[in-house]
Amino acid sequence: MGKVIDYYGILRVSNNFVPIYGTIKRCPVGGETYTEDVDTCKIHGVKLIDAMDIVNAIRDIATESTR
Numbered sequence: 001m002g003k004v005i006d007y008y009g010i011l012r013v014s015n016n017f018v019p020i021y022g023t024i025k026r027c028p029v030g031g032e033t034y035t036e037d038v039d040t041c042k043i044h045g046v047k048l049i050d051a052m053d054i055v056n057a058i059r060d061i062a063t064e065s066t067r
C-alpha cells in the first residue's frame with residue numbers, strides 16, 4: 001500500500017538550494033516534479049517515480065563534495 005515519508009530539509013546541490021517538503025515525485029517522461037499527493041503525471045498520465053531514491057543519490061554526491 002502507499003507509504004508515507006516524512007522528510008523535511010533543504011538540499012544544497014551545485015550551489016542550488018532545493019527545499020524538500022514531504023514526498024517528491026518525478027515524472028519519468030517530462031521530468032516534472034510533484035510535491036503533491038499524486039501518483040500519476042497530470043500531463044503525461046504515467047506513473048510517477050518516488051524521488052526519495054534520487055534525493056538519497058544527490059545526498060551521497062553532496063556529502064562527498066563537501067568533504
Ligand SMILES: [Zn+2]
Binds near residue numbers: 028029041044
Ligand atoms: Zn509528465
